[in-house]
Amino acid sequence: MAFHVLITDPLSEEGIQPLRQAENLEITIVTDLSKEALLQEVKYADALLVRSQTQVSRDVIEAASNLKIIGRAGVGVDNIDVEAATEHGIIVVNAPDGNTNSAAEHTIAMLTALARKIPQAFNSLKMGRWDRKTYIGVELKNKTLGVIGLGRIGAEVAARAKGQRMNVIAYDPFLTEEKAQKMGIGFGTVDDVLKVADFITVHTPLMKETRHLLNEEAFAKMKDGVQIINCARGGIIDEEALYDAIQSGKVAGAALDVFETEPFVDHPLLTLPQVIATPHLGASTVEAQESVAVDVSMDVVSFFNGEAVRNPVNLPSVSKEVLAKIAPFFTLAEKLGAFLSRLTDDVIEEVTIKYTGELANYDVRALTRNTVKGLLKRNLGSHVNDVNAKFLAERFDIKVNEHKTTTGKGFLNLITVEIVTANAIHHVSGTLLNGFGARIVKVDDYAVDVIPEGHLLFIKHKDQPGAIGRVGTLLAEKNINIATMQVGRSTIGGNAIMMLTVDNHVEQAELASLTELVDIYEVKAIDL
Numbered sequence: 016m017a018f019h020v021l022i023t024d025p026l027s028e029e030g031i032q033p034l035r036q037a038e039n040l041e042i043t044i045v046t047d048l049s050k051e052a053l054l055q056e057v058k059y060a061d062a063l064l065v066r067s068q069t070q071v072s073r074d075v076i077e078a079a080s081n082l083k084i085i086g087r088a089g090v091g092v093d094n095i096d097v098e099a100a101t102e103h104g105i106i107v108v109n110a111p112d113g114n115t116n117s118a119a120e121h122t123i124a125m126l127t128a129l130a131r132k133i134p135q136a137f138n139s140l141k142m143g144r145w146d147r148k149t150y151i152g153v154e155l156k157n158k159t160l161g162v163i164g165l166g167r168i169g170a171e172v173a174a175r176a177k178g179q180r181m182n183v184i185a186y187d188p189f190l191t192e193e194k195a196q197k198m199g200i201g202f203g204t205v206d207d208v209l210k211v212a213d214f215i216t217v218h219t220p221l222m223k224e225t226r227h228l229l230n231e232e233a234f235a236k237m238k239d240g241v242q243i244i245n246c247a248r249g250g251i252i253d254e255e256a257l258y259d260a261i262q263s264g265k266v267a268g269a270a271l272d273v274f275e276t277e278p279f280v281d282h283p284l285l286t287l288p289q290v291i292a293t294p295h296l297g298a299s300t301v302e303a304q305e306s307v308a309v310d311v312s313m314d315v316v317s318f319f320n321g322e323a324v325r326n327p328v329n330l331p332s333v334s335k336e337v338l339a340k341i342a343p344f345f346t347l348a349e350k351l352g353a354f355l356s357r358l359t360d361d362v363i364e365e366v367t368i369k370y371t372g373e374l375a376n377y378d379v380r381a382l383t384r385n386t387v388k389g390l391l392k393r394n395l396g397s398h399v400n401d402v403n404a405k406f407l408a409e410r411f412d413i414k415v416n417e418h419k420t421t422t423g424k425g426f427l428n429l430i431t432v433e434i435v436t437a438n439a440i441h442h443v444s445g446t447l448l449n450g451f452g453a454r455i456v457k458v459d460d461y462a463v464d465v466i467p468e469g470h471l472l473f474i475k476h477k478d479q480p481g482a483i484g485r486v487g488t489l490l491a492e493k494n495i496n497i498a499t500m501q502v503g504r505s506t507i508g509g510n511a512i513m514m515l516t517v518d519n520h521v522e523q524a525e526l527a528s529l530t531e532l533v534d535i536y537e538v539k540a541i542d543l
């Protein structure tokens with residue numbers, strides 16, 4: 016029987032040779048499909064291969080009743096509803112490394128073209144003008160490049176910018192001063208980067224935390240005359256704020272490869288002479304397209320041959336028997352990791368997951384991966400999944416330990432997650448209460464009983480009369496309804512914590528006013 020592979024974005028012909036050579040695969044290539052046509056075509060597909068243009072949304076996945084694997088010839092899977100694919104048991108594979116070099120080279124090309132106004136000068140020459148006065152540029156040498164997001168592409172860009180004799184300063188939540196020193200670059204917070212950079216380039220994934228990372232407030236912190244490059248994802252920059260910042264003269268120029276909405280035919284930013292742009296061409300080289308197409312094609316071939324795939328984005332890998340025992344703990348494990356990631360803003364160096372009780376009799380590696388996924392998700396968003404979580408932890412120098420003990424007190428099963436940072440050790444324990452669902456039962460040294468769901472507030476305070484009341488009053492003033500509240504203390508009159516569940520997300524400004532209350536030391540909002 017032949018499996019039907021549908022390709023809906025242009026892929027390199029050389030890159031798809033592994034598919035053509037496979038005897039059990041039939042290939043259909045149809046690009047530029049309307050949504051309706053795509054919904055029709057996917058009905059018969061066993062595999063779907065795309066680049067960034069085809070939107071593999073939930074309705075597409077639901078229309079594809081035969082679909083078993085989705086291949087993304089590139090890095091970002093933000094055009095694929097991975098959650099829906101996982102729910103439908105569809106494996107998603109991508110090609111995370113194949114276009115790193117091309118995207119980094121494109122960023123450097125955009126940086127140079129921006130600094131020397133090459134596209135503008137070329138346009139003017141084509142219009143019949145020999146104008147040498149308007150297009151005075153600036154040198155890159157000795158200028159500071161701010162890199163926000165120092166992953167695969169950001170790190171390559173930083174290395175190349177050093178070759179241009181630029182000073183580089185970077186911010187990445189996984190970057191330590193020591194690592195930056197080794198790379199020969201400066202290390203700072205986002206604000207440090209914004210304040211000192213002459214050019215700023217972003218290389219983060221697009222997710223809740225990075226949407227509009229460069230907004231009106233961020234532009235205000237930058238040097239006058241700063242220039243901006245985005246070859247990562249549209250939406251990391253607030254395009255309206257960028258437009259205003261260019262109009263006001265704050266930003267001298269911008270080079271954009273990606274946009275909040277793609278594709279488009281006209282765009283307000285392109286009416287500004289200070290803006291140069293390409294239509295999402297970062298990965299558009301012969302080499303990158305061949306490489307990413309080969310990577311996904313090989314994975315599709317392996318998959319239909321019953322072999323392991325190399326770049327799974329969502330693949331569960333546990334035997335059915337073990338899965339039945341540990342599956343109920345998947346969500347708890349991920350939430351414990353996510354909880355701890357919100358408890359600290361420090362760089363995490365080590366994480367230890369301790370399994371106590373019955374669970375310790377099983378292969379719990381899938382739970383460990385889920386915990387690490389929860390821990391990393393704060394900064395990596397959809398780039399991390401239970402399959403690549405441990406690999407990514409290694410890449411960011413986070414040591415992952417797993418401990419098991421079958422004898423424990425109090426709970427039939429207990430998962431305790433501990434993180435070590437340069438400044439502190441934090442831990443959280445959780446369990447599944449028979450018939451009552453998941454509970455967080457301990458945070459640091461405090462016993463609690465909290466459902467790990469929704470919007471939580473973790474407050475460290477002094478055990479003094481009035482502290483709890485002040486928090487309650489302030490939240491009421493802000494119209495934030497408290498659903499549940501737990502209090503724990505170490506000694507009478509000593510350090511204490513409050514764990515509140517509230518009905519809505521608590522904004523940064525509201526957190527700041529809570530921190531200003533008497534006897535309140537620290538407040539963290541944790542959305543689970």
Ligand SMILES: NC(=O)c1ccc[n+]([C@@H]2O[C@H](COP(=O)([O-])OP(=O)(O)OC[C@H]3O[C@@H](n4cnc5c(N)ncnc54)[C@H](O)[C@@H]3O)[C@@H](O)[C@H]2O)c1
Nearest residue numbers: 091118164165166167168187218219220246247297298394
């Ligand atoms: N223009 C193109 O054609 C093209 C080609 C390839 C990749 N991309 C995009 O480039 C981006 C980077 O890709 P990559 O392969 O380097 O990914 P990566 O996962 O290797 O790196 C992303 C980095 O961003 C960091 N990060 C997350 N949140 C952050 C924050 N708030 N502030 C600072 N850093 C943060 C992460 O810690 C990580 O190190 C992605 O958005 C990807 O989709 C675009």
Ligand SMILES: O=C(O)CC[C@@H](O)C(=O)O
Nearest residue numbers: 066067089090091298299
């Ligand atoms: O398909 C493309 O050309 C874009 C790829 C790029 O945005 C990626 O995330 O890999």
